[in-house]
Amino acid sequence: MAAHVSSKTSESSDKVSVICRALRRAIIEQALEPGAKLPEDALGERFGVSRTIARHALGQLAAEGLVELRRNRIAVVATPSWQEARDAFDIRIELERLVVRQLAGKLTKAQIAELNAHVDAEDRARGGTDAVSIRLATEFHILLAHMTNSPILVRYVSEVAYRCCLTLSLYSRPHSTECAINEHRAIIAALAKGDAAKVMELMHHHLDSVANRALVAPTPQRGRDLLDILAPYADEVTSNRVIKLPKLARRS
Amino acid sequence: MAAHVSSKTSESSDKVSVICRALRRAIIEQALEPGAKLPEDALGERFGVSRTIARHALGQLAAEGLVELRRNRIAVVATPSWQEARDAFDIRIELERLVVRQLAGKLTKAQIAELNAHVDAEDRARGGTDAVSIRLATEFHILLAHMTNSPILVRYVSEVAYRCCLTLSLYSRPHSTECAINEHRAIIAALAKGDAAKVMELMHHHLDSVANRALVAPTPQRGRDLLDILAPYADEVTSNRVIKLPKLARRS
């Protein structure tokens, strides 16, 4: 379902694009968690292509910010910092305000029907896993972007939405999707009515609240990761056996 | 000069990145015009690397929208439509408003000095070629983005600015940079003063006027290219010999 949401920007049917799409989906559905390793060999074998192609696909995804590529090291699914997550949402808000501004009052009946159908699908998926809900919610926004007929806007909204998706899997708590679905419906209604200012405000509030629900308090770990996180625990074991830090730290 | 404006997002020092930077620069300085062919062999030979690497670089630039990659065909420098150019500027306006919003009143003296130095460089370059002026003007904006310390924002602003650069070379008339330089100075001043609303307004107006100066009338060719452009002429030759369409159409 919702196959029409696939990015068509220079993504035809060559093997690289296929792998990109597969990995992208695996990432945003959290089948691949942030930090998961992505060895070129393994990808190549899994998708039945050579390492060259897998490598190229990783390059593309790195350009989108979904994977991190360190020289001579295994590529990993990106692990955005909290601040980066917040920045991504800020950018997303502006981009999507632009989307709805362009769309307000300009949607055909068919398009509105399509949007409603999508939200219905979201509704139906409420019983399923969080991963699917998050993906559908994201695809709603990408569907909106597509309706602007602006390839550039589609590209940026898609990318930043995927990124946000990724951060949700990192920083989100159990998640409640219901209100988000209602907000989607409200946005559709305002778009149909053609009230640009209103729908921009709705979109802003919608994304802002998603961000605030998801990105819980900065958890003063403005330093990097793990070492800071473990700092408080370290106190409790000073006299006991010390946790093998190098082993753990390597994971990141 | 202005080497610090180089995008550092997963671009360290591997050969692919080097080639990307070189091509990017060649494109925005119009050494490579839109539509110019970029055969993998030629690039590889020119930069002393294998075709694999050249290919990978082209993939990256395609992801940035600077080159177009058609299956089994030679890659070419992107030729954005007029509408895409306008869309790019619209997106850019929003992104850069975000940049100056974050920056207003938060710049160190050193940063302000750096900005002023850059504008001075722009001033000095006024006698030179348009290409250099345009590049410097673009790099001013990228420099601003860097100061937000938000890698994502840097990436998007850079990309969209490069794209706009590209469109300037397509649709711009001879160009007068002087007012742009003054506007840059005004923006710095407002940033230093810390008036967020004012500087956002300035940036908006600045980019909007650049876009309007550059993107001259839509030249009613909202359809695709050539075939539509030639449509009106076709009427006049219905009874005469027909223009050799395939020959001309192939050029694009």
Place this chain on the structure above:
DNA sequence: AGCGCTTCAATTGCATGCAGTTTGGCTCTC
């Protein structure tokens, strides 16, 4: 001459191979 067909050089799509780097275990020592 103008038009279509055939053929060949140019070019891409992709896999494989080799060299250099990193990783993680293993041993050897204290």
Place this chain on the structure above:
DNA sequence: GAGAGCCAAACTGCATGCAATTGAAGCGCT
């Protein structure tokens, strides 16, 4: 038993080679 150092396996960086596709010149036909 803990820690430093070494070594093999794993992995990446890159070049090269081969098959497939494309573009355009050459050729014959009307």
